[in-house]
Amino acid sequence: MNSRNSLTKEQVSRLRYMLNNDYSYRAMAKAFDVCTDTLKRMLVREGLAEFDGAKYAISPLHKTEQRHWARPCLRCKDDKPRPQWQYICDKCKSSVDVNGLSDSYIEAMNNGDGDVEV
Numbered sequence: 001m002n003s004r005n006s007l008t009k010e011q012v013s014r015l016r017y018m019l020n021n022d023y024s025y026r027a028m029a030k031a032f033d034v035c036t037d038t039l040k041r042m043l044v045r046e047g048l049a050e051f052d053g054a055k056y057a058i059s060p061l062h063k064t065e066q067r068h069w070a071r072p073c074l075r076c077k078d079d080k081p082r083p084q085w086q087y088i089c090d091k092c093k094s095s096v097d098v099n100g101l102s103d104s105y106i107e108a109m110n111n112g113d114g115d116v117e118v
């Protein structure tokens with residue numbers, strides 16, 4: 001796989017030419033002897049095209065990767081990792097007697113205490 005090598009000017013202009021002439025990504029990938037995913041990454045990297053979704057983003061962070069914290073649950077002190085900003089565990093959250101405490105209310109109560117994991 002040579003996808004990490006940057007493209008020559010010639011290759012870039014060839015890509016641009018193919019884009020302008022409505023080549024399919026599959027055809028372009030074939031011309032460059034890469035798979036379509038690699039081709040799309042090449043296009044993104046060269047600024048020739050943009051694609052929706054993190055799949056083709058240059059950033060290593062995956063879209064579904066969410067920050068977690070091990071803050072004890074406000075109700076039962078359970079400290080299993082939860083998605084950050086979720087103050088009560090799923091078990092308590094789904095229990096019936098939440099006393100009408102909404103996440104945003106709890107969040108407001110806890111504003112500024114500074115023990116957020118970064």
Ligand SMILES: [Zn+2]
Nearest residue numbers: 073076089092
């Ligand atoms: Zn809990």
